[in-house]
Amino acid sequence: MISHREKNTQRIAALDERAEALMLKCGMGIADARAMYPSIEIIEADPEADRRLMDALADWCDRYTPLVALDGMDGMFLDITGCASLFGGERAMLDDIVSRFFSQGFDVRAALASTPGAAWAAARFASEARIIEPGEEQLFLDKLPLAALRLDPDTRASLESVGLRSVGSLTSAPRAPLARRFGKMLLLRLDQAFGRIEEAISPRMPVAPLSVERHLAEAVGQLEEIERLVLLLAASLKQDLERRGEGARALELLLFRVDGAVSRISVGASVPVREPRFIGKLFHERLAALETSMDVGYGFDLVRLSVFATANYERTQADLGGETVSDGEDVAMFADRVRARLGRNAILKPMFIESHLPERAVMLVPFDELPPQKSAQPADENRPQHRCFERPQRLFCHPEPIDVPVTQVPEGAPPHFRWRRALHQVARSEGPERLAPEWWRQKEQAETRDYYRVEDTDGRRYWLYREGLYGASTASPRWYLHGLSA
Numbered sequence: 504m505i506s507h508r509e510k511n512t513q514r515i516a517a518l519d520e521r522a523e524a525l526m527l528k529c530g531m532g533i534a535d536a537r538a539m540y541p542s543i544e545i546i547e548a549d550p551e552a553d554r555r556l557m558d559a560l561a562d563w564c565d566r567y568t569p570l571v572a573l574d575g576m577d578g579m580f581l582d583i584t585g586c587a588s589l590f591g592g593e594r595a596m597l598d599d600i601v602s603r604f605f606s607q608g609f610d611v612r613a614a615l616a617s618t619p620g621a622a623w624a625a626a627r628f629a630s631e632a633r634i635i636e637p638g639e640e641q642l643f644l645d646k647l648p649l650a651a652l653r654l655d656p657d658t659r660a661s662l663e664s665v666g667l668r669s670v671g672s673l674t675s676a677p678r679a680p681l682a683r684r685f686g687k688m689l690l691l692r693l694d695q696a697f698g699r700i701e702e703a704i705s706p707r708m709p710v711a712p713l714s715v716e717r718h719l720a721e722a723v724g725q726l727e728e729i730e731r732l733v734l735l736l737a738a739s740l741k742q743d744l745e746r747r748g749e750g751a752r753a754l755e756l757l758l759f760r761v762d763g764a765v766s767r768i769s770v771g772a773s774v775p776v777r778e779p780r781f782i783g784k785l786f787h788e789r790l791a792a793l794e795t796s797m798d799v800g801y802g803f804d805l806v807r808l809s810v811f812a813t814a815n816y817e818r819t820q821a822d823l824g825g826e827t828v829s830d831g832e833d834v835a836m837f838a839d840r841v842r843a844r845l846g847r848n849a850i851l852k853p854m855f856i857e858s859h860l861p862e863r864a865v866m867l868v869p870f871d872e873l874p875p876q877k878s879a880q881p882a883d884e885n886r887p888q889h890r891c892f893e894r895p896q897r898l899f900c901h902p903e904p905i906d907v908p909v910t911q912v913p914e915g916a917p918p919h920f921r922w923r924r925a926l927h928q929v930a931r932s933e934g935p936e937r938l939a940p941e942w943w944r945q946k947e948q949a950e951t952r953d954y955y956r957v958e959d960t961d962g963r964r965y966w967l968y969r970e971g972l973y974g975a976s977t978a979s980p981r982w983y984l985h986g987l988s989a
Contacts, residue, residue: 504517504518504519504522504527504536504543504545504546505517505518505545505546505547506533506545506546506547507547507549508797509599512532513532513533514519514529514530514531514532514533515527515528515529515531515532515533515536515777516529517527517529517548517601522543525539525540527539527543527779532575532899533545542871546659550576550731553576555574556578557571557576558573558581558707559763559764560579560609561573561707561762561766562765562767563577563759563763563764563765564579565585565759565765565807566686566805566883566947567581567583567590567596567618567758568581568583568586568705569598569703569708569710569711569714570582570706570710571706571707571708572704572705572706572707573707578623578626580622580623580704581862582620582704582706582766583596583615588707593615593634595807595855596615596632597613597614597615597632597634598632600613600672600834601613601632601800603763607762607763612626612627612629612632613626613632614626614632614633614634615632615633615634615635615877616634616635616636616640617636617637617640617698618695618696618697618698618702619638619650619691619695619702619704620640620653620695620697620702621635621640621643621644621696621697621698622635622649623651623653624643624644624651624652624696625643625905627651628647628648628650628651630902632763635919637698638678638739640696640697641674641697642696643662644696644697645670645671645674646669646670646671647668647669647670647671648668648670649662649663649667649668649669649670649673649780649844651670651696652670652673652689652692652693652696652948653692654688654689654692655688658685658686658688658689661684661685662685662689670693670696673693674693678690680986686698696715706755706915707906708786711755711809711811712810712811712813713743713744713809713810713813714761714807714808714809714810715736715739715807715808716736716805716806716807716808717735717736717742717745717806717807717901718804718805719803719804719805719806720763721802722801722802722803722804723803723806724799724800724801724802725738725947726791728791729758729790729806730786730787730790730850731781731804731914733756733782733783733786733806733808734779734780734782734783735776736806736807736808737778737779737782737783738779739807740777740779740782741777742912744777744810744813745777747813748773748815748816749775749777749813749815749816750772750774750776750778750813750814750815750816751772751775751777751782751810751812751813751816752771752772752775752778752812752814752871753769753771753810753811754770754771754772754782754785754786754809754810754811754950755768755770755806755808755810755811756767756768756769756770756802756806756807756809757768757771757787757805757806757807757808757809758805758806759803759804759805759806759807760799760800760801760802760803761801761802761803761804762799762800762801764798764800766854767932768786768789768790768793768796769789770785770786770789770839770843771839771842771843771847771871772785772839772871773835773838773839773870774832774835775813775814775816777814777816781836783834784840784860785817785840785843786843788840788841788843788844789844790854791844792843792844792845803934817966818851818879823981835870835908836851838850838870839870842869842870842871847869847871847895848869848937850869850870851865851867851868851869851870852867852868852869852870852872853865853866854866854867854868854872856948858941859895859938859939859940859941860938860940860941860952861898861938861985862898862900862902862985863941865898868955883935893956894966894986895956895964895965895966895985895986895987895988896986896989897986897987897988898966898985899984899985899986902968902984902985903922903923903983903984903985904981904982904983904984905920905921905922905967905984906920906921906922906982907919907921907982908921910920914935914936914953915932916929916932916934916935916955916957916959916967917982920967920982920984922942922965922984927959927960927961927963927965928959928960929957929958929959930958930959930960931957931958932937932955932956932957932958933956933957934953934954934955934956935953935969936953936955937951937952937954938951938952938954938968939951940952941967950970950971950972951970951972952969952970953964953968953969953972954967954968954985955967955968955969955989963987964987964988964989965984965986965987965988966985966986966987966988967982967983967984967985968982968983968985969981969982970983
């Protein structure tokens, strides 16, 4: 038996067939159960392990449909609309699900209906795996107890206290008094179970817009065989991408193992791709990186290739040799292969962001990340045009303090400064360029910066700034070197 704590009392959370034969029930106190049968074995519940198991089972159910939703910690909803024909019909699909779960050591109860409420009730209260035909929901549910409607315990207790103990007793009673006394949720559950109100199922994972798969008569486990299947699936995927005029930006390879485990392998592309050889190269690098850590077990009997992100595919004219890959695409493919082997953050690129401070105006992002979309604003002739100041070729990540013994007060660049123990005489200067602090981002009150571009007597150029203003506070302004120019 499995126990859990409920209101400072250890109670039975789950039990096997032998415990059920002893007339033990879920919710019974552990002390009462031990008093009846002192030799029973009790194991403390592990909710985290149960959650991981349910996630793994939900991943495995992706072989039947991508629309899989968890129902608490003891059930799942599968939306198989349009999928049953791939398995020989609804009965064949239902039998296959039950037999596969049984072969993995699970005692599973399953049912199929046109509404989630009817399927939930049939799975828990029918004696065998049953299919409820459309229009038969009410005929089937009328014979079941109130627990088949997924009502909360308080509502069920209130209904039973007035003699309403089955679903059929509710359907024959007037609706208005039921809603006034027991709430709208009661009628909502009735209408959902009978199909009068549609009940949506929220899948646990996003559904890929494009997906191709192949069922294998014999399981495969070698990486070479998996890569060959990726090329075959990518060739089928190319036709769908060409019809849509798009290319893939994010792809995922799902490998369904014979014993129920599922491996998810994702790759990204910095430019839209749809050529099978390019997709094959990305997965070749990813599979090579996972070769030592991926457990193939007894092999994979189902392989699926899905596209989760797409972008418009721009055609390029081929050269005389028939090659259509440009230099930019070559660089992108090289970067994508490196990231597939070493991780998404293996290659980063700088991206401009809106910030007054130079050290915040650029950030490093993954190579495949797109720049943020800016809303188009109409041109305003009366808007003042700001001057674009020159920036140094090398910008320090952190400004370095410099020693300025003498300055031109209150404005102007210093005549000389000391940086890294070397004295530099200023021959020319330009500035100031004043940058106000970003008060909406600063945790503390920041000082105004005045930037100067200076050149020393040896021809070296520096970008330095003064933090603070003379006379604005009792503290003296501080000087920093922020970058170097050619």
